[in-house]
Amino acid sequence: MIRFDDVSKTYEGQRRAALSNVDLEIDKGEFVFLVGQSGSGKSTFLRLVLREYRPSRGSIFVAGRELNRLHNWKIPGLRRQIGTVFQDFRLLPGKTVHENVAFALQVIGKSRSQIRTLVPETLELVGLQGKENRLPEELSGGEQQRVAVARAFVNRPRILIADEPTGNLDPATSVGIMKLLDRINRTGTTVVMATHDSSIVDQMRKRVVQLADGSVVRDQTKGVYGS
Ligand SMILES: Nc1ncnc2c1ncn2[C@@H]1O[C@H](COP(=O)(O)OP(=O)(O)OP(=O)(O)O)[C@@H](O)[C@H]1O
Numbered sequence: 001m002i003r004f005d006d007v008s009k010t011y012e013g014q015r016r017a018a019l020s021n022v023d024l025e026i027d028k029g030e031f032v033f034l035v036g037q038s039g040s041g042k043s044t045f046l047r048l049v050l051r052e053y054r055p056s057r058g059s060i061f062v063a064g065r066e067l068n069r070l071h072n073w074k075i076p077g078l079r080r081q082i083g084t085v086f087q088d089f090r091l092l093p094g095k096t097v098h099e100n101v102a103f104a105l106q107v108i109g110k111s112r113s114q115i116r117t118l119v120p121e122t123l124e125l126v127g128l129q130g131k132e133n134r135l136p137e138e139l140s141g142g143e144q145q146r147v148a149v150a151r152a153f154v155n156r157p158r159i160l161i162a163d164e165p166t167g168n169l170d171p172a173t174s175v176g177i178m179k180l181l182d183r184i185n186r187t188g189t190t191v192v193m194a195t196h197d198s199s200i201v202d203q204m205r206k207r208v209v210q211l212a213d214g215s216v217v218r219d220q221t222k223g224v225y226g227s
Pocket of ligand 1: 011012014017018036037038039040041042043044045
């Protein structure tokens, strides 16, 4: 589903590479934690998958596409296959829970009848039924992150990318969000999650890829946070 072939990325004006010589393959349906110290290259990896940047060297394949060869006009099509969740939720503040999730479908041209089915179904999946008409400010952090997960998943993407999704949540709430991501993963969606949350990684026992200074230094099935 995602393959990096000898990928390096040096940002403009930087001397040191943010990623260097990364070879990594993530199969369909896998759940992978990306760990490593701040600045080790986790977000850079995720941003390359989204084609927010191009690699300086090497090839990246995502959902059957070689990203170096992807025309700019095909980038929205790529991103439709990839749901994203971030630490800071990124909800639209003036819109209700229902509107936030529906908006993700409107922008990709889904019909009103599809939206009428998919949004309630997904809000139920994330446990937010009954809260459809609330505004983000009327929700707890954990609930806001559930909205963000619903928005990322409502289109049933093939890949879900999560960058520190539990970074702003307390431990009990974080466990709830992880159960949700696990459930989404069990539907066949590939999940790649960058995190500093050692207890979550240790509890879940999924594949762990560790980066250090832009290189993969550990790739462990059913891994733990620290080696
Ligand atoms: N837009 C950018 N321009 C220049 N350098 C960047 C940019 N984004 C990241 N970097 C640099 O690339 C390296 C890797 O950063 P990256 O954000 O990928 O790390 P990270 O592992 O996600 O860190 P964190 O855990 O703090 O989010 C760092 O040295 C960082 O300073």
